[in-house]
Amino acid sequence: MRIIKTNKLMKKKPTLKSIAEYLNISVTTVSRALSGYDDVSPNTRRQVEEAVATLGYVPNLAARRLVTGKSDAIGILLPVSYGDMRDHFLSHFLLHFGRSLHTHNPNLDLIVSYAPEGEEELSTYQRFIDSQRVDAFVVMRTRKDDARVNLLLENKVPFVTHGRTLSSEKHNWIDTDAISGFEFATQSLIDKGHKKIVLMNLPERMYTSDLRLEGYMNAMNKAGLTPDVFVTEVSDNIPHRLSLELLKSQNAPTGFICASDVIAHEVVKAAKELGIDPCADINVIGCDDLPVSTLGDPTISTLKSSFEDHSNAIISILQAEMNGHLTVPRNKLINYELIERQTSENKNIS
Amino acid sequence: MRIIKTNKLMKKKPTLKSIAEYLNISVTTVSRALSGYDDVSPNTRRQVEEAVATLGYVPNLAARRLVTGKSDAIGILLPVSYGDMRDHFLSHFLLHFGRSLHTHNPNLDLIVSYAPEGEEELSTYQRFIDSQRVDAFVVMRTRKDDARVNLLLENKVPFVTHGRTLSSEKHNWIDTDAISGFEFATQSLIDKGHKKIVLMNLPERMYTSDLRLEGYMNAMNKAGLTPDVFVTEVSDNIPHRLSLELLKSQNAPTGFICASDVIAHEVVKAAKELGIDPCADINVIGCDDLPVSTLGDPTISTLKSSFEDHSNAIISILQAEMNGHLTVPRNKLINYELIERQTSENKNIS
DNA sequence: AATATAAACCAAAACGTTTCGGGTCTTCAA
């Protein structure tokens, strides 16, 4: 048992008490000095700060959390399904969100755990709430009618959803402006002369799917074109089989609006397999700007919304919730930007 | 202020005390019943368990942590650099690790924070240690001589590194068996008749780069071939420019062993730009089996080691550390498997 | 000189656990 640090007067981990003794003042005063109260003299405050620095005091979070009832942590329960391509979005989002949170407030912990959709999803949330591990939640991949939302509302736990629900007016949310985004993307293909444009959508369980559909329909209707919608999971080779089928059909579509870059990538791949030029013969637009869309050949056009914006919006709502109480739910719509890459570069389909 | 839950006798959040009062026994006994001590009668234990269930008691973690000094959390301080392609590996690893940790022990929290390489890296670790937020660390992307390792050793905090260091004998680590893996990959190209095989390595700051180099050298020396090594970051378009240069040089290499799939992908891309068939004219092998290597066209051969194995190895070492104390550092080498895809499918380069 | 005001400080309670060092009551052997 050697003493590690060589600072004078150092034996154990310093506490408020040891600092108080060291300075011959009370624990209360030390605490208040450090918390910036104004009933402590400038001189005392300075001494406390010095002592903290030389003794290397760091507050014990457990004790603080016990007494304040706040945990200074925010939780995110990931709905990952192993091997599912959708994990791409989540894993990148997570990294960015964590990073933003940290730069925004390094004292907020991010606790990551898992609550896959299904049986135990709600009970996992409940346990998390009850143990008071976190002050607030970020809820990912919201469904239209999402039981998690109700649970959190009932328990009066602050949270922000990433994606709207059918009861969006009751809770904080951020979301991409899927209607405008998909309308714009569809319109861009219409402008290029496409007549047969399909939407390859995600399952309608997610609300966002409805909104994307709406955007697509808006553009198609305005142009007097017949919409054609397909729904696919982003896993296994379902999107791939579907793409092959579509491309081989007579009177095959030439424009593809895809709800995910992964789907878009499968369309491109299927086209190449069939000897169809994914840039000249058809146009493909994906969504999310995942690495696959820039790394692939050809590069894939995509609807992008910055993780930075997502994260910042979530964090600012969370902060508002955790400090002064929010009287009314807040929300934020984030714009999509159409990134034109090779799969939509040709100017005129005839 | 309405009462949310409708259970009888429920007003506030239940505590040990409320259960004790409810059952007319002492707090001590309740606590001991729940902790599985054997000095509580079967009957009492049953009653306690029932009460816990009906009242919906969940222990307050802050209180427990305060008294035990354990946090039941493990921390991972990510060395992310925004926009860096290496983040691909990290983000996927993180998702998998979290998932494994959760299935292994759902009561262990995973706290994710950020400590980018540089100035504040060590102080970030120090603050994390001092605040006793976590019981143990996972240290990613170890360097040859890694100050984080020393810091953690000095503070006697349990940790496992992902990747060896020069002082590996002093700490727990897991790592991929880079020597064997890269030797095997190189040998596989030699077996196909390649004479000019280059290694496109990562900066030697990381120990793993040395080991990969060693594996490559082993195979080359054994075959009497002249080694040729290049070092590149995995960011910007450095690997791309380097690839173009190499492929355009006279007496250009035909075999490419790359320390990352991202680099391999750049080689492939450069080849295609130059009209070189990345499958027939050259062979390329990457590393890590990132999504880009399966999603790309052509698909890229790669050295794969399963995240599952990584995670499990780390977790089992961590568990050993956190329960009975480990007397001697543990480690685990994880095998690479060569996944042959299109970029190494041709059988004979002449 | 007495009183009000302000500045600086503090003792003690509280948060909800775990654990230490006992205690009481059976039961059973001597």
Next chain:
DNA sequence: TTGAAGACCCGAAACGTTTTGGTTTATATT
């Protein structure tokens, strides 16, 4: 009938903070 052993239980302290509701001292006001 006594004593020991075992089974079961409990009071109180401890963990390190924050906060409440003061007290003390010095200065200003009447």
